[in-house]
Amino acid sequence: MGARHLYLVRHGAADAFGELTAVGRRQSRLVGERLARVPVTAVWHSPLPRAAASARELARYLPQARTSEAAELVDHVPYVPPPDEMPRSWAGFFDGWDEAEASAGRRTADALVARFASAPDPAVHGSDDVHEVLVTHDYPIAWLVRHALDAPPARWLGLSSANAALTLVEYRAGLPPTLAVLNDMAHLPTDLRWTGFPGPARP
Known part of the structure; x- marks a missing residue:
């Protein structure tokens, strides 16, 4: 039985309008160079411009792979915790989130797992x-990592990825998923790492 190797890539750095910047294009090309040694057959990307543009840059180094849009990869909040599961520090983020929005996000999250997270x-x-490479956003990557670890639904909160960081999850029939790589930026020079993260300088 074969394994599915799912390479999760957050889009490159984007501007305030959601368009890929020159830094983001360079980041995306560098992750493409890194993946060029892998027998990738498909690059899937979110419908949003920053992810689609990142996928185009990355795919230059994967001429054998087809590149396609996948609606399930769109940026979305996968799970809104009920009050008893809500970390106090996140309460303001979800303020005003209504039931319809929460249900729509969970349906997208469930569809994402159903389509990609299996042998x-x-x-x-x-x-x-x-x-397969999935070029997507911070929250869908967090949801797939949470799913791979079989963690409680609210645990997607706090699982963050840098722009153009690489996460690898492997799926084999009859076995739990393997989280082989998480938020790896080895392909990026120091000045291109940790973009997409707020707060202090990182190591």
């Missing part, structure tokens, strides 16, 4: 491994 279908892929 490959042997009827389609035989015993071959599958290598």
Whole structure:
């Protein structure tokens, strides 16, 4: 039985209008260079411009891979905790979030997991491994990591990714997912790391 190797990439740095910046394009090309050694067959990206542009830059280094949009990768809040699960420091973030918005986000999150977070279908892929890149946003990556760890739904909060960081989750039939790499920025020079994170300088 083959394994699915899911390479999760947060889009490169973007401006206040959600468009990829020159820094973001460079970051995306560097993660593409890193993945060029991997037999990637598909690059999936969010419909939003910053992710679509990042995928185009990255895919230059993966000429064997098809590049396609996946609606499930759109930026969304995957789970709004009820009051008894709500970390106090996050209460303001969810202030005013209504039931319809919360339900829509959870449906998108469930669809994301259903489409990508599983071992490959042997009827389609035989015993071959599958290598796919998902170019998406901070929250969907957090949700997929939370799912891989079988953590409580509210635990997606606080699982953050830097722009163009790489996370790798592997799925094999009959086994729990393997979180092999998390928020790895080894392909980025020091001045391009930790963008997309608020707060103090990082190591």
